[in-house]
Amino acid sequence: MDVALTGATGFLGLRLVRELLGRHRSLTVFAHAGSDSALGRITRFLELTDTPPELIAELPKRLRVVETDLGQPRMGLSAADFERLADELDVVWHSAGNINLDDDLAQLRRVNVEGTRNVLELAAAGCRRPIVNHIGTAFVGGARREGVVYEDELDDSHGFENGYERSKYEAEVLVHEWSAAHGRPVLVLRPSILVTDLPAHPELPEHPLRFIDQILRASLSTVGLAEALVPERERPVMRLPGRPHGHLNLMPVEHAARVMVQLADVKASGRVDTYHVVHDHDVQTTTITALMELLVPVRVELVEKRLLDPSPLEAMADLYPGFTPYLSHRRRFDDTRVRTVLGPELSGIRVDLDYLLAGVRSKQTTESSPRWP
Numbered sequence: 001m002d003v004a005l006t007g008a009t010g011f012l013g014l015r016l017v018r019e020l021l022g023r024h025r026s027l028t029v030f031a032h033a034g035s036d037s038a039l040g041r042i043t044r045f046l047e048l049t050d051t052p053p054e055l056i057a058e059l060p061k062r063l064r065v066v067e068t069d070l071g072q073p074r075m076g077l078s079a080a081d082f083e084r085l086a087d088e089l090d091v092v093w094h095s096a097g098n099i100n101l102d103d104d105l106a107q108l109r110r111v112n113v114e115g116t117r118n119v120l121e122l123a124a125a126g127c128r129r130p131i132v133n134h135i136g137t138a139f140v141g142g143a144r145r146e147g148v149v150y151e152d153e154l155d156d157s158h159g160f161e162n163g164y165e166r167s168k169y170e171a172e173v174l175v176h177e178w179s180a181a182h183g184r185p186v187l188v189l190r191p192s193i194l195v196t197d198l199p200a201h202p203e204l205p206e207h208p209l210r211f212i213d214q215i216l217r218a219s220l221s222t223v224g225l226a227e228a229l230v231p232e233r234e235r236p237v238m239r240l241p242g243r244p245h246g247h248l249n250l251m252p253v254e255h256a257a258r259v260m261v262q263l264a265d266v267k268a269s270g271r272v273d274t275y276h277v278v279h280d281h282d283v284q285t286t287t288i289t290a291l292m293e294l295l296v297p298v299r300v301e302l303v304e305k306r307l308l309d310p311s312p313l314e315a316m317a318d319l320y321p322g323f324t325p326y327l328s329h330r331r332r333f334d335d336t337r338v339r340t341v342l343g344p345e346l347s348g349i350r351v352d353l354d355y356l357l358a359g360v361r362s363k364q365t366t367e368s369s370p371r372w373p
């Protein structure tokens with residue numbers, strides 16, 4: 001079976017590569033043209049995560065790297081290469097994406113929507129009618145902050161918290177239209193926020209929550225607070241709009257990749273089959289604020305409404321407005337379909353403050369850890 005993967009160098013994609021290499025002899029990687037060597041980055045990831053050296057030595061033979069730009073028609077390939085590749089494939093995993101919540105909508109659409117369109121065209125052109133496994137996000141649920149989001153729901157009636165959510169929603173709509181027009185099955189896998197406790201490393205993709213550390217650190221230094229010198233009782237208060245009884249779903253990325261390849265083995269209905277790839281327990285918003293307080297010397301207070309009188313520190317800390325609304329979320333993602341087909345298998349991984357701190361904190365914080373609890 002010939003399997004291809006987009007986004008193989010990403011936070012999730014690297015874990016999918018590892019899972020897929022465990023099941024398939026070879027893998028075609030649609031790498032991002034112009035980025036650093038995909039083979040080099042995949043090799044480094046596997047080296048840093050205790051992969052047997054025999055597997056690493058085989059990588060150049062088992063991985064075929066094809067340079068692409070998904071935002072371009074035919075993924076930036078010549079017509080001949082596009083047709084030839086399409087005809088060689090049985091399965092296309094589409095994990096590439098732009099996950100910067102606040103990027104310009106046109107930029108987000110270029111990769112997330114047009115990129116998906118171009119991957120679907122590749123699948124439509126293939127004489128073997130390759131199966132498409134599309135990585136979506138549970139956050140196509142949009143700006144609905146309460147209640148339960150079900151796996152078969154896809155509507156924009158609640159609006160979206162940021163451009164990223166909107167672009168991923170539009171990509172899923174495309175997937176449904178394509179499936180109906182071509183009579184082809186598509187597997188849509190919707191993870192929640194992906195996390196790991198693997199410590200940050202300059203040669204690994206950035207942890208999706210790392211921005212918390214970066215923004216807080218930058219904000220403190222901009223307002224002239226040298227973090228290491230602030231004693232506990234003098235920590236500045238930082239008010240953030242959010243709800244202390246809110247909760248978010250954070251899914252260990254390694255487990256998510258494992259669940260995804262298992263779901264790909266389930267018999268398809270022939271249409272779009274959508275699954276929420278989520279953790280069995282949500283994390284309280286107060287765990288996120290406690291994480292902030294461990295990363296930098298501030299005291300975080302969640303307040304009901306957006307601040308009208310932000311302090312200089314609070315104004316600086318609001319540099320990532322796409323994320324702040326999630327501190328007010330209290331919805332749950334239903335994953336009945338996953339449990340029905342895979343059984344009630346749980347990850348056994350507890351996503352708590354220690355887990356999050358291990359993956360999010362920077363080397364700088366680690367070095368100064370004796371100063372923080």
Ligand SMILES: NC(=O)c1ccc[n+]([C@@H]2O[C@H](COP(=O)([O-])OP(=O)(O)OC[C@H]3O[C@@H](n4cnc5c(N)ncnc54)[C@H](OP(=O)(O)O)[C@@H]3O)[C@@H](O)[C@H]2O)c1
Nearest residue numbers: 007009010011012013032035069070096097137193194208
């Ligand atoms: N991370 C999360 O918390 C999360 C949660 C829910 C859903 N998801 C979804 O999961 C998927 C993977 O996310 P991730 O966390 O792995 O993201 P990531 O770490 O930012 O990786 C993005 C991947 O896409 C590739 N890429 C970006 N633009 C491209 C282009 N124009 N042409 C070809 N390749 C391109 C990147 O290649 P380079 O590195 O070479 O640029 C990289 O391999 C995305 O579809 C995302 O929406 C992620």
